[in-house]
Amino acid sequence: MNQEIHGELENTRCSEIIKILSLGKRTGRLMLNNGAETGNIFFQDGDPIHAQCGPIEGNKAIYEIAVWTSGEYHFYVDDTPDVITVNSSSEEILNEAAIRIRQMDRVSSLISSSSMVYTLDADINEKEINLKSIQWKVIAHINGKRSISDIAQIVGLTVSDTLKVFYTIIKLGLLREADNSDSVQQKLKAELPGTPFVNALNNDFMKAIGPIASFIISATAEDMGFDLLSDDVDHRAAFIETLSSKILDEDMALYFLNTMTDWLKSGAIR
Amino acid sequence: MKGTIKDLLKISGVYGYSIARGNTIQVKLPSKHRFADAKQRIQHLYESLMEESNKPGNIIEIYLEDIVLTIFLSGSTMLMVISNGLTNLALLRMTGKLVLATLVKEKHK
Numbered sequence: 001m002n003q004e005i006h007g008e009l010e011n012t013r014c015s016e017i018i019k020i021l022s023l024g025k026r027t028g029r030l031m032l033n034n035g036a037e038t039g040n041i042f043f044q045d046g047d048p049i050h051a052q053c054g055p056i057e058g059n060k061a062i063y064e065i066a067v068w069t070s071g072e073y074h075f076y077v078d079d080t081p082d083v084i085t086v087n088s089s090s091e092e093i094l095n096e097a098a099i100r101i102r103q104m105d106r107v108s109s110l111i112s113s114s115s116m117v118y119t120l121d122a123d124i125n126e127k128e129i130n131l132k133s134i135q136w137k138v139i140a141h142i143n144g145k146r147s148i149s150d151i152a153q154i155v156g157l158t159v160s161d162t163l164k165v166f167y168t169i170i171k172l173g174l175l176r177e178a179d180n181s182d183s184v185q186q187k188l189k190a191e192l193p194g195t196p197f198v199n200a201l202n203n204d205f206m207k208a209i210g211p212i213a214s215f216i217i218s219a220t221a222e223d224m225g226f227d228l229l230s231d232d233v234d235h236r237a238a239f240i241e242t243l244s245s246k247i248l249d250e251d252m253a254l255y256f257l258n259t260m261t262d263w264l265k266s267g268a269i270r
Numbered sequence: 271m272k273g274t275i276k277d278l279l280k281i282s283g284v285y286g287y288s289i290a291r292g293n294t295i296q297v298k299l300p301s302k303h304r305f306a307d308a309k310q311r312i313q314h315l316y317e318s319l320m321e322e323s324n325k326p327g328n329i330i331e332i333y334l335e336d337i338v339l340t341i342f343l344s345g346s347t348m349l350m351v352i353s354n355g356l357t358n359l360a361l362l363r364m365t366g367k368l369v370l371a372t373l374v375k376e377k378h379k
Contacts, residue, residue, distance in 0.1 A: 233358060234360060
């Protein structure tokens with residue numbers, strides 16, 4: 001296999017390579033890789049005749065590859081396909097690719113990569129929002145853990161099409177980035193030891209003040225020099241008392257005190 | 271836990287309690303306890319604490335030689351718990367807060 005041209009997509013984007021191969025009336029296979037996916041475009045005398053990117057074939061595959069902005073490419077001379085899936089001329093494909101690239105540039109200004117994770121934003125300002133079925137299909141899979149590429153795979157869309165759907169949903173104000181708050185929350189949660197006392201404390205304190213409970217438990221323990229693993233009932237009671245003073249809602253503070261007092265009193269059997 | 275006086279009395283080292291509301295003072299202590307006849311002094315303490323300028327906080331702890339007086343205040347209600355120095359005071363404060371909340375709630379019913 002004769003490899004003649006190769007380079008990086010950061011310097012030369014796919015549409016420019018197609019233009020060069022088209023002008024040179026070249027025959028062979030252009031293989032591109034963006035780190036996550038690989039695509040192939042076959043040329044016959046400068047015209048693309050077959051393209052494939054993952055499960056996608058034909059013109060769609062070219063448009064998917066055309067928007068890649070990083071990765072590498074190699075051109076293998078005289079490599080020919082078994083099938084023909086592209087029937088448009090280079091010029092037509094390049095025009096359409098240019099439109100897609102402009103769209104993707106706009107999307108990239110809002111979403112930096114397909115590895116981004118989003119979660120639904122409960123703080124919606126709009127009174128009424130109309131969603132297309134594809135937007136709804138995507139939203140149904142957003143859970144604060146799945147990346148855009150994961151969701152693309154689940155709903156059977158190309159990554160670039162999924163990015164566009166995300167772009168429209170974000171513009172509607174329905175999503176927010178999950179990375180920061182959610183991962184911080186998990187990190188803070190992970191800092192607490194998983195003893196029965198700490199678990200009970202965390203659960204009841206969370207009911208009283210919400211998801212920042214574990215952070216406050218951790219910070220208060222540090223301030224008081226209290227060892228969360230300590231078995232000392234006196235120290236535990238003093239710690240619970242201090243935590244309860246941080247609950248602004250009086251009823252919730254009493255509820256917390258009540259459940260934790262019960263817990264402490266039955267501590268002898270734990 | 272229901273947050274009743276019984277819960278307070280179950281705490282190890284607690285001798286008894288006193289509840290003061292307006293002109294009513296109720297003292298529950300073993301008859302031989304030296305505070306059992308201290309109704310007058312508790313009345314003075316209550317009146318003094320009810321004056322806004324004298325109120326140091328919602329929970330006051332007074333350490334005597336072998337006795338600790340833990341006083342809980344809410345509005346015009348005062349709950350005083352008399353215990354020894356070995357009592358788990360944090361647990362006592364937690365329970366006391368709950369008992370006082372129940373007392374105040376009952377008063378408003």
